[in-house]
Amino acid sequence: MNSKQLLVTAALLGMVCVALGAFGAHALKEQLASYHRTDTFELAVRYQFYHTLVLLFLGLQKDIDPKIPAYLFLGGIALFSGSLYFLALTNSTTLVLVTPIGGVLLVGGWGALAWHFWKQK
Numbered sequence: 001m002n003s004k005q006l007l008v009t010a011a012l013l014g015m016v017c018v019a020l021g022a023f024g025a026h027a028l029k030e031q032l033a034s035y036h037r038t039d040t041f042e043l044a045v046r047y048q049f050y051h052t053l054v055l056l057f058l059g060l061q062k063d064i065d066p067k068i069p070a071y072l073f074l075g076g077i078a079l080f081s082g083s084l085y086f087l088a089l090t091n092s093t094t095l096v097l098v099t100p101i102g103g104v105l106l107v108g109g110w111g112a113l114a115w116h117f118w119k120q121k
Helices: 003-025 029-035 038-060 067-090 098-119
Strands: none
Touching (some): 003 029, 003 067, 038 098, 067 098
């Protein structure tokens, strides 16, 4: 994944974050409340947004190879936030074991990013 692809991906993910946040606050408000999953949905959006901003940062860096942290963050967003969206919208715990795997990928992304900074001269 090159810088341009990463920036486009981050911009699209940011757009999705805003749309999901607004959709959850308005169109899905009653459904999420009926399942008592409003906080779960908001957590999914928040973590997606945080890591989307990190992807944007990675795309703007010229002295970091973003591939490993970017893929870890993307996988983490998909598994962590994706499984929380599924839980919030369906009230099904089918994917509940996927959430921690996504969390581990997000932690790994931060670790890979720290490693890249550590290696810099």
